[in-house]
Amino acid sequence: MTDVRIRNLWLKLMDEMERRLADVGETLSNGDPIRLVLTRDKKTGQPSTATFDLHSLRVSLITAMYEEGVPPEYLMKIVGHATVLMTLYYTKLHVETLTLRMDEALLERQRKSQAEMAGFIKSASRQELEQAVVYRHPSALDAASSGTGVGLLVMDHGICPVAAKRCHEGLVVQDLTSNVTRFQAVPGGASNCARCRFFMTGPAFLFGLEAHVNDLSYRLKKASLTFEKAQERFDSLSDAHADALSGGAPFHKQRELEIAETAFESSTAQVDEIALSLQAAYALWFAGSRNRK
Structure with a gap:
């Protein structure tokens, strides 16, 4: 009888909460009204089931306390379970928490x-x-x-x-x-x-080595994009310089050509160094992987 009264009280609470949310204009992200009551009695209009029932709250409480570090043997006493196994069964851990x-x-x-x-x-x-x-x-x-x-x-x-x-x-x-x-x-x-x-x-260091290899791979990709742009700029100015010389016309972008050449050489050296570092790191990772086996 007590359980029925508590359940009815909970349904009335959900009904009142739903009404108050509607009064202040609270809605879901898509604009739909927030529904805390799932079904109502066809004759009286009173709520008969709620979106969140008391049992779900019990599970949520057990899970929250377990995730916060409360030992399961303590939880067992708090919620009245006969065994720790039952308490663990009630902990519905999120994927994020498990990960x-x-x-x-x-x-x-x-x-x-x-x-x-x-x-x-x-x-x-x-x-x-x-x-x-x-x-x-x-x-x-x-x-x-x-x-x-x-x-x-x-x-x-x-x-x-x-x-x-x-x-x-x-x-x-x-x-x-x-x-x-x-x-x-x-x-x-x-x-x-x-x-x-x-x-x-x-x-013992394979995960760290793998992360290091991935980081070098990312850096090499970025450096390669910079290299491609530098090469494109240098080739364009070089072709313009060659055309000017062959046609006997003055070349007015000599300073830009020199800057482009320096940038091209710098980006080339950077790609070479990162590629050599990546090769060295990968060789160590590969050798370490074989040792593990």
Whole structure:
């Protein structure tokens, strides 16, 4: 009997709320009136069902409290369930909430794996490192196995065993004519670890590496668009200059041609550097993926 009275009271509340919303001109986004009462008694006109029933409110409350971190064993006592399983059944989590929690768990697991990798590198022998990590140059193993581990810099996409202190000599340049290897500054410095001889990575850093590859791909696309525009401008002025010379006419855009040439050379160099960085990052990611298997 009590349940019936509560239900009738709830229906009257929904009816009154619907009326008040209509009085103040509140509508849905498409202009339709807001309906909180689904059906009415044909004889009396009183509400018989509502859009939001009390049971739905109960489920919404349980779900909201669970999403805010209230343990299910506490909720079980609050709502009067006999088992925790029943309480969990009543939690209707949103897709966004599930995605967020899964992402958080994945990130936490990734951080733990990266910390474990860093701890391993501090104590591993050179032979163990060769089997466990992916690297571009033996300098990475030399720095990791001979150091104390204090200089380890752990990042999302890998580890720098020299704490980003030797970026000025991290790029390996091979002189093909003299067969001499030289070490130069890494283009972009500490933001371009994938090109550095000291950089190492592995399966624990694959998500970070993948994000780095995607970022470089996006940057390469933007740089390519800039390159195409610069090339188009330079070619147009070059053709005009050639036509003027062949026809013996004066060329009045020499300064514009020089600026266009500089811009063209700059955009070409930028595309080359990003493409080389992308190739290096992808090679590390591919090697790390194979190691995971």
